[in-house]
Amino acid sequence: NGVFEGILTFNRYKEIEGIPVDWSNDVVRYSLFGGMSRFTGHSLIQIEDKEDGLDRYYDSETKQRMMSFYHPEVLYSEMRNDLNTLNKFTDxxxxxxxxxxxxxxxxxxxxxxxxxxxxxxxxxxDTYSREDIKSLNTHITKYKPAFPELATEIYGFSEDPTDSSMSEKRFIDDVQTGLNEDGKYFGEFNRIYNNLKGDSAQLAPKNIEVIGAVVTGKPKELAELNDMDMIRGTVLGVTVKPY
Known part of the structure; x- marks a missing residue:
């Protein structure tokens, strides 16, 4: 790209029940003097679903669906429940x-x-403050409804398949690492840290509360989520046929 700069491309994939699925590449610019920055954003395709009239989002490279989420304290005019579509997929x-x-x-x-x-x-x-929720609900009108949060816009952590108790700890370690690095995202890490910590002396696993999740399975398995009181909305992501 330049005498002292270069571009790195990271090939990404998702693992769905043991099968790798292509996902969009991550491209960053780096400097020989140190430092790295995202070169391109994650572009999306937005299309209205003819079944329910709500917009769906797709990854621009793979054309796979992108998930979106609904905060439990935000008032939405409409919410998607894709559990109703499971019967359209083969077993x-x-x-x-x-x-x-x-x-x-x-x-x-x-x-x-x-x-x-x-x-x-x-x-x-849940990295939102009371002010964040109030602001989201205050700006909702008949002509400007609240939109769900895209998967690329929210924060969370993966489940450790070998020791689930370590999952929250690794998330806290990642937040702490962001605080210790005085980069351009320091302010965002600081906001997340303070919102999660609350009145506690320091951030600990007991401070971590979750408001959604990503799950995988076959249609019959996922159908067990139907009629569960804890489920507010569901949105399809990647789908794949086994080899």
């Missing part, structure tokens, strides 16, 4: 599903409530 289809909860839960509560044959992949952490 062997592997499905990624973004699940929004009706309230805050601890990660351990989520692990206990989600049926065992559904794979928990990722947790959406």
């Amino acid at each position: 062997d289809t592997l499905i990624e599903l973004g699940v929004s909860f009706n309230q805050n839960y601890t990660p351990e509560e989520v692990r206990e409530l989600i049926p065992e044959n559904i794979t928990l992949k990722w947790y959406w952490v």
Whole structure:
């Protein structure tokens, strides 16, 4: 790109029930003198769904669906429930599903409530302040409804498949690392840290509450989420047929 600059391309993929699925590349610019910055943003395709009239978002490279989520304290005029579409898929289809909860839960509560044959992949952490929620609800009008949060706009952590108790700790470590690096995202890490910590002396696993999750499974397995009180909305993500 320049005498002292270069571009790195990271090939990304999602793992859905043991099968890798292509995802858009991440491209960053780096300097020989140190430092790295994102070269391109994550571009989306937005199309109105003819079934329910709500917009769906797609990854521009792979054309796979992108998940979106609904905060439990934000008033939405409409919310999607893609559990109603599971009967359109063949029994062997592997499905990624973004699940929004009706309230805050601890990660351990989520692990206990989600049926065992559904794979928990990722947790959406509630990093919002009271002012954030008030602002989101204040600006809602008949002509300007609240929109769901795209998966690229929220924060959370992956479930550790070998030791779930380490999942929250690794998330806290990542936030702490961001605070220790005086980069351009320091302000955002500081906001997240303070919102999560609240009145506690320091951020600990007990401060982590989740308001959504990403789960995977086959249609019959995911159908067990129907009629669960904790589920507020569901949005399809990647779908794949096994080899």
